C-alpha cells in the first residue's frame with residue numbers, strides 16, 4: 001500500500017515541539033554566512049578548507065519536451081542506495097534476488113551515495129542514523145529521489161514514544177514516496193517504486209529542488225535534533 | 237553449585253543464593269569484593285566467559301543493581317552475580333582488565349544509566365546517543381514520552397477500516 005499524498009510542508013514553520021520559539025534576532029542563524037555561503041561552523045579549523053561552503057541551488061529546467069524525455073530516461077534508470085536503518089531493510093534482499101528481481105525494471109542497488117539516485121530508507125530513524133542519512137542524501141548526485149519504506153519512517157510506528165527516534169522523516173529530508181507496512185512485503189515495495197516512476201515521468205518528483213528551495217527550513221529542523229553537528233552544513 | 241557457593245562464602249560475603257535449572261546460580265555480592273570474586277571465578281573455577289553486564293534500576297529503594305553473568309564452558313553452567321550500588325552516587329569498579337569486552341558494557345551503562353566506571357577506556361565517548369543532552373534515558377525517572385513530545389513532532393493519524401478501504405479502492409463501482 002502506498003501513501004499517495006506526498007506531504008510537503010511548504011511553509012518554514014517551527015515544528016510542534018518548538019520550545020525556544022526561535023529567538024534568532026540576526027537575519028542569519030549561525031550556520032549561514034550570507035545568502036549564498038554557509039559557515040560550516042561545526043568543523044574544526046583544519047578541516048574548513050576541505051569542504052565547499054556553497055548552498056545548494058534548485059536545478060534549472062530545460063525546454064519542456066526535452067525535460068519530458070529526460071524524465072522518461074530517469075524513470076528507467078533507478079540506482080538504489082539502500083540505507084538499512086531499521087528492520088524493514090531486510091525486504092530489499094528478496095527484491096534484488098531472483099524472485100522479484102528488480103533489475104528487470106531498470107533498478108539496481110549501489111553501495112555508495114555517489115553512484116545512486118534513489119535513496120531507500122528502510123525503517124526507523126534514530127538521531128545517530130539521521131546524521132548519516134542527511135550526509136548521504138546530500139552527497140548523492142542529482143536528480144535524486146527518496147523512498148521511505150516502513151511505518152516507522154512515516155509516523156514513528158511502534159517507536160512513537162521513543163526518546164531517540166524521529167517520527168517524521170519528511171521534516172529532515174524530502175520524501176517522494178512512502179511505502180507503509182510493518183514490514184511491507186516486497187510486492188508493496190515494488191508498487192512503491194512503480195509509483196515513483198510514474199511521479200518521475202509526470203515531473204512531480206521534485207524533492208531535490210524542494211530541498212534546495214526550503215534549505216533553511218530543513219536545516220533548522222535537522223539542527224534542532226542533531227545536537228553535535230560536526231559535519232559540513234551541506235555535503236557536496 | 238551449592239558446594240561452589242559454600243566454598244565461595246568462606247572467602248566472600250554472599251547472600252540470597254538461588255539455583256535454577258540446576259546450572260544457573262545467582263547471588264548477591266558486596267560491591268568492594270566484586271572484582272576479586274569475578275577474578276576468582278574466572279581463574280580458579282573456570283567461568284571464563286563474560287556473558288553480559290546489565291543494570292536494574294530500583295527507583296523506590298534508591299539502588300542500582302548491576303548484574304554480571306559469567307559462563308563456564310566445561311559444565312555449561314552460569315553464575316549471576318548481583319551487586320547493589322547507591323543510586324545517587326553511581327560508581328563501580330571497572331572489570332575491563334578481566335574481560336576486554338567489559339568496557340563496551342560499561343560504556344553503555346555509563347551512557348544509558350549514568351553509572352561511572354573510573355578507568356574504563358573510552359567511557360566518556362558517545363556510543364549510541366551522539367550529542368545527547370538530556371538525563372540518562374534508561375533511568376526509570378526519565379519520562380520518555382514527555383521527552384519525545386518535546387523534541388519530535390507528530391504526524392496526525394488518519395485511520396481507516398482496512399476491509400472497507402480496500403473494497404472502495406479495488407471495486408469503486410460497487
Ligand code: SF4
Pocket residue numbers: 086087088122123124149150151152153157158181182183184
Ligand atoms: S515499521 Fe516495523 S518493520 Fe519497519 S522499521 Fe518499524 S518496526 Fe521495523
